[in-house]
Amino acid sequence: MSTKETSPTVSNAPVIRSDVPGSFSWGVFHERHPKLVRQVLDALPYGPAERAAVERLLEESTGGVLEPLQEEAADVAQWREWGAGRWGRPWGEAPFLWAESYFYRRLLEAIGYFRPGAWRGIDPFAPFKDAELAGSAVDDELAALSRLDGLPETRRAAALLSSALWGNRADLSFGITADATGTAAADLVADDSATLWSELERAHGGQVCVVADNAGRELLPDLVLIDHLLAGGLAAQVVLYVKPQPYYVSDATTADVLAALDRLRTAPAPAAGAIGGRLWRAMNDGALVVRTHAFFCAPLPFHAMPADLRAELAAATMTILKGDLNYRRLVGDRLWPPTTPFGDTVRHFPSPVAALRTLKSEVVVGLTPATVTRLDDTATPWRTDGRHALIQVAARP
Numbered sequence: 001m002s003t004k005e006t007s008p009t010v011s012n013a014p015v016i017r018s019d020v021p022g023s024f025s026w027g028v029f030h031e032r033h034p035k036l037v038r039q040v041l042d043a044l045p046y047g048p049a050e051r052a053a054v055e056r057l058l059e060e061s062t063g064g065v066l067e068p069l070q071e072e073a074a075d076v077a078q079w080r081e082w083g084a085g086r087w088g089r090p091w092g093e094a095p096f097l098w099a100e101s102y103f104y105r106r107l108l109e110a111i112g113y114f115r116p117g118a119w120r121g122i123d124p125f126a127p128f129k130d131a132e133l134a135g136s137a138v139d140d141e142l143a144a145l146s147r148l149d150g151l152p153e154t155r156r157a158a159a160l161l162s163s164a165l166w167g168n169r170a171d172l173s174f175g176i177t178a179d180a181t182g183t184a185a186a187d188l189v190a191d192d193s194a195t196l197w198s199e200l201e202r203a204h205g206g207q208v209c210v211v212a213d214n215a216g217r218e219l220l221p222d223l224v225l226i227d228h229l230l231a232g233g234l235a236a237q238v239v240l241y242v243k244p245q246p247y248y249v250s251d252a253t254t255a256d257v258l259a260a261l262d263r264l265r266t267a268p269a270p271a272a273g274a275i276g277g278r279l280w281r282a283m284n285d286g287a288l289v290v291r292t293h294a295f296f297c298a299p300l301p302f303h304a305m306p307a308d309l310r311a312e313l314a315a316a317t318m319t320i321l322k323g324d325l326n327y328r329r330l331v332g333d334r335l336w337p338p339t340t341p342f343g344d345t346v347r348h349f350p351s352p353v354a355a356l357r358t359l360k361s362e363v364v365v366g367l368t369p370a371t372v373t374r375l376d377d378t379a380t381p382w383r384t385d386g387r388h389a390l391i392q393v394a395a396r397p
């Protein structure tokens with residue numbers, strides 16, 4: 001897979017890096033990653049070799065220079081190409097997206113994910129994903145699904161979309177969104193949901209692609225939304241893209257889809273069980289297809305996607321991208337002026353596209369000046385505190 005970065009169609013804002021002490025991106029490496037490493041090493045009984053390799057990665061990524069992958073794996077040549085000119089340079093000089101993505105690829109190397117042996121293929125984040133999915137909060141959320149059945153169709157659809165949106169924050173369950181006016185409006189900084197529904201209606205019965213973000217309590221509402229699209233005929237087929245390997249802690253893999261599907265199917269709540277059964281049959285029939293592509297673990301923006309993935313997505317009547325990382329890759333992880341039109345930054349995308357994202361990093365586009373002023377006046381870290389979200393759509397011209 002040869003991917004060359006081509007520039008977006010608008011003038012380029014500065015690429016976000018992680019070399020400014022005290023910045024959000026600097027904090028991800030120097031504050032979040034040390035905590036993550038402790039959690040990972042405490043969650044599974046790795047041996048001395050794996051533990052030492054993870055500690056070396058942490059030391060390198062917070063004060064050293066970029067070292068290439070040390071062990072053979074299918075993607076080593078591609079990473080050598082992606083890192084050309086970067087090896088031997090400080091981690092902070094690389095684009096934040098590049099460096100953060102590489103950190104997770106190196107973490108997998110350190111714990112032996114690709115190495116022949118006992119740890120091959122063991123998801124280092126599985127303990128966190130499993131605990132979240134098994135939690136009583138999920139029981140309560142699935143039970144609340146039955147409350148949606150009694151709602152008028154448009155209210156139910158709005159509640160499902162809102163649950164999928166806020167699932168990224170995983171504390172606004174079906175129950176809460178069923179009671180809200182469709183979305184936690186105060187925290188929604190951009191809301192193109194009406195356009196999203198009208199575009200889905202216009203393309204009635206087409207193929208919708210959903211690019212998943214996190215497993216567990218985000219993937220469950222994503223699956224329930226997918227069931228709604230299929231059962232209501234808004235999509236004849238849904239392609240759900242997941243990651244080919246563990247990534248950014250919570251990102252969903254095929255194993256996580258199967259676990260979430262099983263959680264639905266075996267839920268005591270009849271509504272959840274019915275949805276799980278329909279999704280299982282949809283996978284049997286090919287109406288729901290789970291797919292992946294190596295590029296979803298690439299350290300590059302989506303405007304650099306390879307031709308084969310571009311061709312796959314071009315067939316979609318709508319591609320729905322979930323979460324913060326996908327948003328950064330979609331619009332470009334740059335310090336755009338927040339009022340930059342969303343459509344200007346996504347012209348490269350091969351299909352009509354929608355972003356459902358809670359704001360957990362600095363990049364944001366498509367806001368009105370009044371919204372930016374309102375948010376700035378709160379004197380809070382609104383770009384990164386996960387308390388705000390957006391639904392943004394760029395329809396087919």
Ligand SMILES: O=P(O)(O)OC[C@@]1(O)O[C@H](CO)[C@@H](O)[C@@H]1O
Nearest residue numbers: 168213214323324325326360361
């Ligand atoms: O894509 P998600 O799961 O919504 O969030 C991922 C993410 O927000 O977490 C990191 C901060 O912890 C960011 O750098 C990254 O974009």
